[in-house]
Amino acid sequence: MEDSYHRLSEAYGFPESRYLPRILEKCLTEREASLLLSLPGTAEEVAGKLCMDVSSVQSILGELFQKGFIFYDLVEGKRRYTLITNLRDAITVNNRVEQFGEEFFDLWARMYDEEVSRDFDVEGYEARVIPVHEAIEPGAEILPYEKVSGLLEKAETIAVMRCPCRITNRRCDNPVETCITLNGAAKYVLERGVGRELTREEALSLFNQCEDAGLIHQVGNGSLGVSWICNCCACCCVYLRAQIISGKKYATVKTRYRAVVDSGLCNECGLCIDRCNFGTIKMVNSKPVIDEEKCFGCGLCASQCPVNAISLSQTKGPEYIPTREAEPLFSSI
Ligand code: SF4
Ligand code: SF4
Ligand code: SF4
Structure with missing residues (x-):
């Protein structure tokens, strides 16, 4: 037996x-x-x-x-x-x-x-990338789940825990205390003693630090709403790795935005190339050129451009990202 x-x-x-x-x-x-x-x-x-x-x-x-x-x-x-x-x-x-x-x-x-990443072949995105909203071009429509501050505003309980992807994969030295849980998920994390409670201001400050560190925001894509917001790297994150390295279709989904460069403003510093986790930007004749197919629309390139020469342009409508039917384990917002 x-x-x-x-x-x-x-x-x-x-x-x-x-x-x-x-x-x-x-x-x-x-x-x-x-x-x-x-x-x-x-x-x-x-x-x-x-x-x-x-x-x-x-x-x-x-x-x-x-x-x-x-x-x-x-x-x-x-x-x-x-x-x-x-x-x-x-x-x-x-x-x-x-x-x-x-x-x-x-x-x-x-x-x-x-073995586990085979689940990401099944229809219904597990996670979605959300953009650094300051990087989005003025006047673009931003949906409620696309803005970290909006998600935090509605949350009654917020907790941060250590990132299991980076603890187990250990492929970088990015910060580890970066996974935010909300409401029922946050209460569960606190009850188990695997996280600590944050105020909204502390959580927002953590997101700013993660953006500075070049981490990508992702949220769960469950039909009942958002119960976690993570700050991820492409080298350790189970969703991004499955999508980029193993070519899994339904691990995570790009945002509705793509980066665009205003060559006239660009001072050719090259910082945006280092900021992109996806190898999307190349210098051509000393100016950055974005491969639109590879761009996830995370906005990290734009958020530290010293002359604001990159922004996120909306390329898809609100219907672009279907919500996964599976229910999250915990109550959410
Ligand atoms: S999804 Fe992102 S932040 Fe969350 S555990 Fe994985 S890498 Fe860490
Ligand atoms: S960070 Fe901005 S200024 Fe520097 S190369 Fe990229 S677009 Fe140009
Ligand atoms: S070019 Fe890279 S850093 Fe910029 S939005 Fe696209 S994926 Fe993100």
Whole structure:
């Protein structure tokens, strides 16, 4: 009979994975893995299924919640636990992830690139890039979800947590405390102790720092709205890597804008080339030329042009980005 780690891999939808059982073995005890397989249920129901006493089950469930493998709803005043099926949230949003060791990081990176990214072939964009809104040409229409400040304004709770993509991929030295969660997702992050609460002003200041550092804003593309806003790099981000390196169609979607250069204003400093994560800009006769096909419309080139010679021009209408039907795990705005 297969061990609990293999059966759990199957429950996560990766029955043939070459990596996941070994990853799970590094994160979970055999008993924790067996308990996960008995969910959903309350502590009492799980205790009944596994012939264990309720207080031992409660203690393991508490540990699994802290580790990020389970979530709960209150049903008639009792916590009813379910498995979190988003592997990234379950395994890498974890204060103790560094303790899993070098082999864990290697296995994780290989599993993501070779196996998990296949999910991004399924129709419905997981994420969308949103532009630095100061870079957008005057008079262009900006939709509510395209503006970080607008998303923050509506949020009741805001929390920041460490970026699991950069912690696990480790391909750059960009800042790590950069993933913003909102409302229900923020409360969950705070309850687990894997993030800290921010005021709106602190969150806006963090976004400005991330823009200065050359990080790209992305939001989740769920039908119930936005529950996270990330600050990403093309080298570590699971969505951008899947899109650019593995050619996955539905990992993330570009903005409705493209960068345009006013050659008359340009002083030929070349800064915009360094700012672009996508290798989109080339110097031709000492002036920057944008490859429109490759441009994601993030606006990072424009935001630090010393003479404002680049801006984002709207090239698509509001219907351009279809919202993914899948519901986010947590309530959102
Ligand atoms: S999506 Fe972006 S900020 Fe979020 S975890 Fe990945 S790289 Fe980090
Ligand atoms: S950053 Fe601005 S001024 Fe410098 S090369 Fe690019 S467009 Fe020209
Ligand atoms: S040229 Fe590069 S930095 Fe500028 S908007 Fe396009 S993708 Fe972003």
